[in-house]
Amino acid sequence: RKRATQQLVYKSKLAALEQQSLNASMNRHFIFNALNSIQYFINTSDKISANRYLTNFAKLIRKNLDSTTTENYIVPLQEEIDRIQLYLSLESMRFDRKFEYIIEVDEQLDTEVIKVPSMMLQPYIENGIIHGILPKTEPGKIELKIYKHNNQVVFEIEDDGIGIEHSIQQKKKSNNGVEHISKGMEITSSRITLLQKITEKDISIEGPYQLKNNKKYPGTKVVIKLPLN
Numbered sequence: 001r002k003r004a005t006q007q008l009v010y011k012s013k014l015a016a017l018e019q020q021s022l023n024a025s026m027n028r029h030f031i032f033n034a035l036n037s038i039q040y041f042i043n044t045s046d047k048i049s050a051n052r053y054l055t056n057f058a059k060l061i062r063k064n065l066d067s068t069t070t071e072n073y074i075v076p077l078q079e080e081i082d083r084i085q086l087y088l089s090l091e092s093m094r095f096d097r098k099f100e101y102i103i104e105v106d107e108q109l110d111t112e113v114i115k116v117p118s119m120m121l122q123p124y125i126e127n128g129i130i131h132g133i134l135p136k137t138e139p140g141k142i143e144l145k146i147y148k149h150n151n152q153v154v155f156e157i158e159d160d161g162i163g164i165e166h167s168i169q170q171k172k173k174s175n176n177g178v179e180h181i182s183k184g185m186e187i188t189s190s191r192i193t194l195l196q197k198i199t200e201k202d203i204s205i206e207g208p209y210q211l212k213n214n215k216k217y218p219g220t221k222v223v224i225k226l227p228l229n
Contacts, residue, residue, distance in 0.1 A: 099141060
């Protein structure tokens with residue numbers, strides 16, 4: 001009985017956190033910036049870009065709203081991939097092709113059958129774009145790799161941005177010495193912790209951590225592992 005009661009408590013907390021995650025991922029800043037971009041395309045008489053951006057923006061909002069109706073906000077992997085593609089296309093247009101993006105999916109994965117927590121990847125991708133790539137003087141790249149390994153689904157998110165150390169210094173300067181913590185990433189981490197307790201499955205997040213290489217910009221990487229079942 002004690003175990004069952006604890007499970008109910010965890011599930012209740014998880015539902016609340018997932019709702020916060022949805023709000024954090026589709027926050028007012030993203031919507032505000034997106035509408036500003038549409039206005040910019042209209043004011044510059046770029047009707048084709050404005051229409052393309054508005055169409056994708058509407059699709060993304062629709063997908064985000066649809067995910068709120070699923071049980072525990074768990075969705076097919078393919079739906080999450082489609083959502084990320086839409087999100088990246090919007091951000092690429094908004095920042096005038098400041099970055100390119102690549103999504104690689106292992107052919108062994110049945111993306112229509114495998115289920116994942118919705119909007120789990122977006123906060124890490126957003127963090128890589130905003131705090132890693134945009135501060136660079138030249139264009140950057142975001143890579144998302146999804147593959148099967150040891151009966152797990154592995155998500156690797158990698159950018160070639162300025163790296164964590166430099167990014168933290170910039171955030172402290174802009175926040176008067178206070179280190180900024182991404183709300184979306186914080187909520188996602190809490191969701192994963194609760195999912196581990198509820199399902200008793202091995203779910204993990206490694207990173208974000210700075211890559212060790214000899215390139216001008218070190219970049220960052222996040223690895224998320226979920227059980228196939």
